[in-house]
Amino acid sequence: MADITIRAVRKSYGKNPTLHGIDLAFASGEFVVILGPSGCGKSTLLRMIAGLEEITSGEIAINGKVVNRLEPRERGCAMVFQNYALYPHMTVAGNIGYALKVAGVPKAERLRRIEETAKIVGLSDYLDRKPAALSGGQRQRVAMARAIIREPNVFLFDEPLSNLDAKLRVTMRAEIRKLHQRLSATSIFVTHDQVEAMTLADKLVVMNKGVVEQVGQPLDIYHRPASIFVASFIGSPAMNLFDAAVDVDNACLTFGGTKMPIDRGLATRLGARQITVGIRPEQCAVAPEGVSLKVDFIEELGSGRVIHSELNGYPFAASVDEHTRVRPGDRITLELPLAHLHLFDRETGRRIEIDLAPRAIRSSASQPTLQAV
Amino acid sequence: MDKRAAFRSWWLPSLFALPQIILILLFFYWPAVAVLRWAFTLEPPFGGAAEFVGFTNFQEVFADPLYWNSVGISLAFALCGTLATIFIGLVLALAVDRQLPGSAPFRFLYILPYAIAGPAAGMAFRFILSPERGLMASANAAFPDFWNPAKYGSHALILVIIVFAWKWAGYTFIFLLAGLQSVPRSLIEAAAMDGCGPIRRAVDIQIPLLAPTLFFLLVIMMTEGFVGADTYGIVARTTDGGPNHGTDVMVYRIVEEAFRGLNYSGASAQSLVLIGLIMIFTFIQFRFIERQVHYK
Numbered sequence: 001m002a003d004i005t006i007r008a009v010r011k012s013y014g015k016n017p018t019l020h021g022i023d024l025a026f027a028s029g030e031f032v033v034i035l036g037p038s039g040c041g042k043s044t045l046l047r048m049i050a051g052l053e054e055i056t057s058g059e060i061a062i063n064g065k066v067v068n069r070l071e072p073r074e075r076g077c078a079m080v081f082q083n084y085a086l087y088p089h090m091t092v093a094g095n096i097g098y099a100l101k102v103a104g105v106p107k108a109e110r111l112r113r114i115e116e117t118a119k120i121v122g123l124s125d126y127l128d129r130k131p132a133a134l135s136g137g138q139r140q141r142v143a144m145a146r147a148i149i150r151e152p153n154v155f156l157f158d159e160p161l162s163n164l165d166a167k168l169r170v171t172m173r174a175e176i177r178k179l180h181q182r183l184s185a186t187s188i189f190v191t192h193d194q195v196e197a198m199t200l201a202d203k204l205v206v207m208n209k210g211v212v213e214q215v216g217q218p219l220d221i222y223h224r225p226a227s228i229f230v231a232s233f234i235g236s237p238a239m240n241l242f243d244a245a246v247d248v249d250n251a252c253l254t255f256g257g258t259k260m261p262i263d264r265g266l267a268t269r270l271g272a273r274q275i276t277v278g279i280r281p282e283q284c285a286v287a288p289e290g291v292s293l294k295v296d297f298i299e300e301l302g303s304g305r306v307i308h309s310e311l312n313g314y315p316f317a318a319s320v321d322e323h324t325r326v327r328p329g330d331r332i333t334l335e336l337p338l339a340h341l342h343l344f345d346r347e348t349g350r351r352i353e354i355d356l357a358p359r360a361i362r363s364s365a366s367q368p369t370l371q372a373v
Numbered sequence: 374m375d376k377r378a379a380f381r382s383w384w385l386p387s388l389f390a391l392p393q394i395i396l397i398l399l400f401f402y403w404p405a406v407a408v409l410r411w412a413f414t415l416e417p418p419f420g421g422a423a424e425f426v427g428f429t430n431f432q433e434v435f436a437d438p439l440y441w442n443s444v445g446i447s448l449a450f451a452l453c454g455t456l457a458t459i460f461i462g463l464v465l466a467l468a469v470d471r472q473l474p475g476s477a478p479f480r481f482l483y484i485l486p487y488a489i490a491g492p493a494a495g496m497a498f499r500f501i502l503s504p505e506r507g508l509m510a511s512a513n514a515a516f517p518d519f520w521n522p523a524k525y526g527s528h529a530l531i532l533v534i535i536v537f538a539w540k541w542a543g544y545t546f547i548f549l550l551a552g553l554q555s556v557p558r559s560l561i562e563a564a565a566m567d568g569c570g571p572i573r574r575a576v577d578i579q580i581p582l583l584a585p586t587l588f589f590l591l592v593i594m595m596t597e598g599f600v601g602a603d604t605y606g607i608v609a610r611t612t613d614g615g616p617n618h619g620t621d622v623m624v625y626r627i628v629e630e631a632f633r634g635l636n637y638s639g640a641s642a643q644s645l646v647l648i649g650l651i652m653i654f655t656f657i658q659f660r661f662i663e664r665q666v667h668y669k
Contacts, residue, residue: 073568085559099567
């Protein structure tokens with residue numbers, strides 16, 4: 001159990017800065033997921049916490065103690081690597097127990113703890129095998145066991161599920177979550193998969209290009225993305241984003257030939273400016289009135305379908321239920337409820353904190369059940 | 374994709390292959406056959422009628438206690454030289470592989486000695502380790518005769534092994550560094566997370582994973598130590614086989630016997646024995662050691 005504080009941490013390789021000042025604080029026992037596209041610096045940040053990467057400037061403290069100058073072994077972290085990093089010349093038992101062997105734990109106790117740990121991850125029958133004789137999922141379990149047996153203060157996961165097939169990934173995801181509930185060590189999990197991030201995290205950190213875009217609970221981030229980047233990165237299918245302008249005189253948002261009336265007071269508060277409007281595909285509803293779109297193609301998901309089309313030159317997706325009769329080439333009319341629109345300043349890319357459908361108006365909205373959080 | 378060129382006629386490809394075939398015949402098979410023939414005949418030093426003598430040449434060689442002395446010297450030289458080169462190369466490669474700041478030039482510097490001819494290196498070390506004026510002179514001043522390769526066979530043997538190791542460590546270094554760089558970085562990092570320092574990591578992770586490279590170098594360096602041109606060159610320029618046959622390695626003895634003693638037949642017989650020995654060693658290495666080196 002340990003809390004982690006990251007203060008103004010920067011990292012440059014030569015003259016190329018990769019992290020531009022990261023400030024984060026993780027509470028003890030929290031399951032933190034760092035999410036971002038490849039190259040955003042999330043793995044670098046994790047490796048700096050582990051002590052595998054030097055910190056160019058700033059401070060990382062574990063349990064209040066600054067660890068910048070400490071060797072990895074002195075930090076009390078255990079790490080699960082993306083490619084598992086199992087020692088190919090050692091058996092499963094050897095791999096799991098290696099940390100204890102290095103620490104000089106007597107053989108009898110070591111064997112006992114190896115067996116205990118192997119039982120937790122379901123590897124008891126494979127202790128004598130070499131990693132090459134294991135399947136991907138089993139290797140993953142060995143990597144986890146190797147981290148668990150050390151009883152670390154902090155678990156670090158570097159995209160541990162990305163080499164597994166889709167089905168196994170879901171299983172292992174659940175197991176990692178269960179394991180965390182059982183051990184309740186502070187865990188930091190790096191991934192580029194937003195589903196993993198949403199399902200695992202107590203606290204979600206979204207990173208892009210070496211900066212933290214947003215920190216918060218997964219649902220908060222889903223419902224109130226702080227920037228265009230976060231909005232486009234979180235959610236599947238991705239949020240629809242299109243450019244629009246605020247027309248203060250007529251109190252409406254204009255995009256293409258469409259005018260969407262908004263409250264006059266809000267229009268004044270927004271001011272005449274260029275914005276990007278976002279709406280999640282699942283919050284567009286087929287309705288008698290709204291924007292008219294031509295269906296390009298349809299993705300069947302079984303439980304529903306996703307209609308792909310184009311709005312004003314921007315790709316636009318809408319999730320509809322399986323009973324909606326629609327074929328490619330058809331025209332459909334979609335309602336974009338004001339309550340579910342996200343507005344972003346196009347220059348800064350940041351969210352405009354304004355509620356387009358305040359409570360009084362929202363009661364008359366077409367979908368009163370789907371209220372924005 | 375099949376990249377072989379197909380020839381319609383047989384003579385054109387043969388013509389292309391001819392230079393290579395001639396070279397191999399001229400410089401490899403002809404001498405080999407000549408050695409085989411001479412080993413079983415009494416070959417007059419200035420040519421002329423050779424007389425078939427069966428195994429007499431071999432009997433003479435085996436009866437000579439100096440021959441057995443040279444076998445022992447060769448074994449000691451090849452074994453110590455091999456272990457020293459591999460050990461030094463390994464330590465250097467492990468150090469360079471850590472990629473600490475400023476380590477890049479060393480990668481180049483450590484390979485350099487390999488580019489220097491063995492006899493030249495031997496000549497240099499004769500002066501560097503000369504008992505009267507060299508590095509060891511002060512030790513000799515304090516303890517007379519502490520180091521004197523001109524007087525003690527064991528010292529002379531150490532001297533030629535040092536020269537051999539100095540030159541060939543650069544060679545093993547190249548292979549070992551390449552081997553180390555193919556060990557996934559994440560394994561080293563995992564070991565660091567598991568609590569290992571650099572030395573423990575080397576012993577537990579890197580060296581076991583280098584086993585195939587180490588085995589390859591063991592075979593190559595043993596062969597080099599036994600029959601390498603450098604072995605002859607170093608011994609000839611540094612100690613001349615002495616003192617009192619103290620560094621009389623098999624290759625040196627063969628060349629001396631043939632071209633100074635003009636005993637072609639005896640030298641040829643010794644060559645055949647040497648080839649046989651190498652084959653036996655290599656067989657033993659492959660049969661018993663190679664089994665241990667595959668970790669998958």
